[in-house]
Amino acid sequence: PLRLGGPWLLGVLVCLLLWGSPGAWASYLRRSSSCMPIPHRMALCYDIGYSEMRIPNLLEHETMPEVIQQSSSWLPLLARECHPDARIFLCSLFAPICLDRSIYPCRSLCEAVKRSCAPVMACYGYPWPEILNCNKFPADHELCIAAVSTDENSSSRRMPRASCKDCELEEASTAREILENLCANDFAVKIRILRKNMTTTISDFDLDPSRVEVLKHGPLLRTEIPGRLQQWLDIDATCVHNIMRGTHAGVFIVSGEVQSDKVVVNKAYAWQKKNRNLHQAVRRWKHHRCPEQAG
Secondary structure, eight states, X not given: OOOOTTHHHHHHHHHHHHHOOOTHHHHHHHHHOEEEEXXXXXXXXXXXXXXXXXXXXXXXXXXXXHHHHHHHTTHHHHHTTOOTTHHHHHHHHHSOBOSSSOOOBOHHHHHHHHHHHHHHHHHTTOOOOGGGOGGGSOOTTSSOBOOSOOHHHHTTSOOOOOOSOOOOXXXXXXXXXXHHHHHHSSEEEEEEEEESOSSSSSOOEEEEEEXXXXXXXXXXXXXXXXXXXXXXXXXXXHHHHHHHTTOSEEEEEEEEEEETTEEEEEEEEEOOTTOHHHHHHHHHHTTOOOHHHHO
16 A cells, blocks of 8 residues: 655655744644544555544544545545545545644645546546535645655556446356457457455556467557556556456456557456366467458
């Protein structure tokens, strides 16, 4: 999980020193609110880099059970990894750091997270909530929590585009249906996926470069496919999580389409001995002619 310790906290404290003595505001905070440990059950913000939060929080949740309940509803969005700073933004509101002054997220941080995450929420029929209206938050030149990810350090991790269709592991019904699917998609590859870790809510995945067998490359060069598929593993965490189903490693036949600078996986089959139809389809694929080719 993303940690905010070290330089991040130091930066906040330096800003506070430059801001001046909190004075009466600090006395008001001490009277009207209290500091509490961030509980294990608050998965959204536990172990984020500081251990205590202020109650009531900046969303006016007054009790810890209410905070835990309300924050848990954001975990599915966090799992979509729609923006690398989404957790920082949400926790600055749900679990504000326990200092003498309330520190809100910067408006630019809110806008960056909203740009990437609001389309994902819209896929499931949820609008960006009014309580997170970015106009409510301070401008960057004021005291606020800024983005941690910048163009310089996040360029290697592309921002995911909203996809309203979550891929799932398919049942290999018949060899014919599998062949029709391979024909309908731009590419089809047999790959081995490895999970980097099993200890965090959001896992990272790697492509085993020694286990990439290209069945169909479509508009891509064969040499491009491993890199494009690793990019897919990086930005579409929900899809990969659905395919892996909690396992540490697995071999799959994946197929999908090419969309400008990325690939989108539409179908995935687990490569297992019991999937005879899948094995048969792959054997037949070498000599199979798709309808458009046959014409």
